[in-house]
Amino acid sequence: MEEGGEIICSAKEEKEVMDTPKRSKNTQIATSIGKFEESPVFNFLNNLSPIKPVKPMHISQTINPLSFTTLPAVFASPHVSSLRESRFLRRHQLSDPSKPEFSSDEGMAVDKSSEPTKKLDEQKENLDPRASEFEKNVVEFGENFNYDCNSPNSNLRSSSYLKTKHMAEYACNPSRFVPFGEEGSQRGIYVSEVNQEGITQIDPNKEPSSCDWESLISDASDLLVFESPNDYKKPIDQGSSLCENDMQKNLDAFAPNEQTGEGNEQENLSTQPGDGSEMMVNFETNDMIDASLLNDPSEKMDSENLSGLYRGMRRRCLVFDMSGARSKHFDDMQSDANVPTQDQQLVLEKTGNDSTRCVLSGIGLHLNALATTPKDYKIANHEASASGRLQISTTPSSSVNFQPQTTNQDFSNNNLAIVAFSEQQIETFENCVLPPMEDACQVSGYIANEEINQSSSPKKKKRRLEQGVEGESSCKRCNCKKSKCLKLYCECFAAGVYCVEPCACMDCFNKPIHEDTVLATRKQIESRNPLAFAPKVVRGSDSLSETGDDSSKTPASARHKRGCNCKKSGCLKKYCECYQGGVGCSINCRCEGCKNAFGRKDGSGVIGTELEFGEDETTTENPLNLNTESVPPATPLRAVRQSVQRPFSSKKKPPRSSFPSIGSSSSVFYDSSQSYGKQSSFQPPPPPKFVEHFETIGEDEIPEFLQCVSPISGIKMSSPNQKRVSPPHGVGMSPGGLRSSRKLILQSIPSFPSLTPNQ
DNA sequence: GAGTTTGAAACT
DNA sequence: CAGTTTCAAACTC
Known part of the structure; x- marks a missing residue:
């Protein structure tokens, strides 16, 4: 796991500017940590606080300058501003548990998890007054959103989300939740009392019993959905510096793992160090950064040159792929969507369906041009789902799954969540750089899916889309005769999607089975014109x-x-x-x-x-x-x-x-x-x-x-x-x-x- | 649905 | 870069 994680991380770091400095600094920081511990200040702090010195590792994380600088912004920044913050920065901040104050808490949590909650709170206050404030906010927020902790279907997700992530990761560090909670509240992400609960209850032993773990996970998955795979891996990357070990341990302790393959994925998700804000960030970034890359080790392994192209392609393609594979599940999903036990799967599949529908519908071939719509985020989900396909070939990456899940529950189970998310974050999403590939089809498809879900059969829907819900123009697929759908003449290809059923193309190579060919061709075209697949x-x-x-x-x-x-x-x-x-x-x-x-x-x-x-x-x-x-x-x-x-x-x-x-x-x-x-x-x-x-x-x-x-x-x-x-x-x-x-x-x-x- | 028109994409 | 060819969508009937 570590190796893979490192690899992933390394790949990721290259992508993320933020990480780059970090890595280089870690070693330096680590070296300096020893001195830090010896410093009078450090000793003084230790004396004051029951909290035991944190492992150097933690400290190193804490020290990260980025987190320091950015953190305040997180706390203070209003929703709007927060949205506009650099995702990476934000992600970094949030995900980075390294804040000094937090670090101490963290250490405490790890070492003194058994201590009474009050004590923890006090410590926390001492360490970081802001944390307490946020906590309060979180509580308030939670009050607004009451839900039964025991009910998987309920809004618990947030709590579960936090638990899964934070518990495992941070082992009862309330302070960590703070930023997140605030952010979440702003964004409509639910940080609730449960969170608090989770914080206080973070007893590993208790965890399983207090709430249905599976349900929590599944619920959490919803939230997780927002997280980008990248983030997911990122933590790992940081893992060396962060509480990777601790996290892992916690996970083991908390997460029952009984869940099958999906469970594993979930587990991975849960292990994500990111926090709520991160989730948002991830969500946003998802489009920009190919989650699929992270998800798919093979892709990672691919030369970077190819990777970009490859990923882009794959995502799109995946969407289609998924759609096809999962379309049939869609109806089932609908009926079963609320079933807790199968939430994960259902969600995932459901998502796939969404994308599928979109895809199948063939709406919006011109993905390149695709604009950022509120659905963009949806698209992201689709992509994620699409990445699911990747899983098949290479990785059981959880990241893939999570997004779809989000979509699912958000839309099917939690209207509120949907509303909050969409309204508050739509802007963000729109603002986000979206992958060109998101096609109108997908976007509209989503909607169409919703509509369809309500009444009609997939075919009907498809036909409907083809006919053009919007009008005649958007629902067509290609009709290539000679280009084999490997040239920009082909709208599907140009849009970065595989040809699908509605296409009337001949000798089509723009299909998953010819992925290599497609990618190669695509690459070639890109080499000729880098923007060939960019939005026109x-x-x-x-x-x-x-x-x-x-x-x-x-x-x-x-x-x-x-x-x-x-x-x-x-x-x-x-x-x-x-x-x-x-x-x-x-x-x-x-x-x-x-x-x-x-x-x-x-x-x-x-x-x-x-x-x-x-x-x-x-x-x-x-x-x-x-x-x-x-x-x-x-x-x-x-x-x-x-x-x-x-x-x-x-x-x-x-x-x-x-x-x-x-x-x-x-x-x-x-x-x-x-x-x-x-x-x-x-x-x-x-x-x-x-x-x-x-x-x-x-x-x-x-x-x-x-x-x-x-x-x-x-x-x-x-x-x-x-x-x-x-x-x-x-x-x-x-x-x-x-x-x-x-x-x-x-x-x-x-x-x-x-x-x-x-x- | 077949044929024509059109302009982008591809090629030279 | 310009000219030509190829191609498939858009359009017309």
Whole structure:
């Protein structure tokens, strides 16, 4: 386990910037620890506190600078801010038990678990007043969410989650829960009294008896779902420094393991050191970082070059795969969803179904473009589920399972959770860099699944999707005859998904059985054009967001990255990728006679009518609404958000005329151009084929690693900055240094995981 | 459903 | 980089 964990960790570290420094520091810290223990201060503390000195290992963890710096933010930061925090940082903070105050607690917990709870609390207060505060908050929160600890189906998850994770990991360190709890409460993650209970009760011996472990686990799994596999492994990575051993022991003691294969997975999950916040983080990051990688050792082993591509592919593919395999379980899942004993499986399968449905439905082939929808998180789940497939081949990774579970319970069992999560975190998710691959299909599919669940058979549903819930456009699959679905001609392939049943392709190689071929081809194409699989249409955050004006949710600033080359269609038909993507033409376009209803290349897009248009959009289901969002209409949450956030704030923005050239810039900045002009010839645009990413992403929201990612090389884009009055806040300069386009970066990166250096 | 049109993707 | 070919979606009938 350790070896594997290390390997994983190493791989992970490379990905995560945060880890890198950490590792190097560990040794140094460790060396310094000895001195620290000898220091007068340390002795003094020891005298004051009953807590026994913590093992050097713990301390080393504690010392991590990152945790120190970030931790305060966690406590103090409001929900919004927290959401925007770097995931990695956050994860790091939260996951890192190393805070000084905590460390002592931790040590105490380990050594003195038998001590009365009060004592622990007192100690805790002494050590960290903030911890106590948080604890209180947690309690309050818990009060709000009462649930029966014994009931697996109840909201217990949170508690179970905490127990599983924290108990095993931290062995009754209440303080640890604090940050988490707060975070969780903010996010709608349930940290409840149980948590407290768990904290106080953390007696390993008791654990099994107090609550049904399995049920807890299963419940916990829900929460765990949010965690990314990466995190899961990450702890392990850190394990050397962290209480790996302790964790393991605790696990053994607490976790009954009786659970079968799944149980193992669960166990793994439970062992995750991460905390609640982490869970959120993970969840968010899931898209960005391929969980599958971690899950699948084989993948890890793969050369990094391949890994990115591979993973990206796999995820997508997996989704389909899973779907197919698990689709039949779906109905069963529904009926059994609430069954505690089978929660895990059910959840997992269920999730798979969701994804499956989406996939099967064939909706949204253009995954690349996929936008961040509320479902994004769902997508993540799907991916996770997809990764489940990976499990088959290589690893019994738990990480895979957890997400699906979350989906399950959240949706099926706990409406509240769903609501809280979705509303509070949707934004986060949206903000998150999503994998390009998430396809509309999946997104809409999820919804469709929900709908379907209620009434119809899978086939019916599928058919329904194919026909296009949204409209005719989104539900088709490929129909390739000669390309073998291994070229970008193939929408499935281009979207990064395997062809599925609905496809009418011939000699299709875009199937799991030809995975190697697919990956190789994909890699080849990527080598030719790194952004080949990136979203064609990117939605950049508008200038407002850049300028820091959050008040308005940015206008739609989506544009086709490369621009169209229409000659005859006038950019008024779906032949035009811009039009198809629901975005206006930009400077990048070489189109002739552009009449793009979403915005003309020359910037002459009808603005006067824009306002009306926008209003109409918001009030109606007009596909145009999706333009900026580029999300399939099907998603309820999304729909809501759209109405709310819709960038059509463009109305608020100065008329295009005021920014004559702005529209020109690449997808990233053009704001003004974004207006959906209403033209005499205007035709209601079709549901966007492509989805833009990051519409709401704030600069700050973007993880640094993403910011640092190399920008798109292959795309022809004009420099946004050229026309911009106010340069972007210097966050991430693209390596090229031409534009500070974090937006630009975001566009490319998010959608295309493989491109990111972190992979 | 067959045929045409179109423009992206691929190739040279 | 430009021109040509191939391809499959979009469109028309």
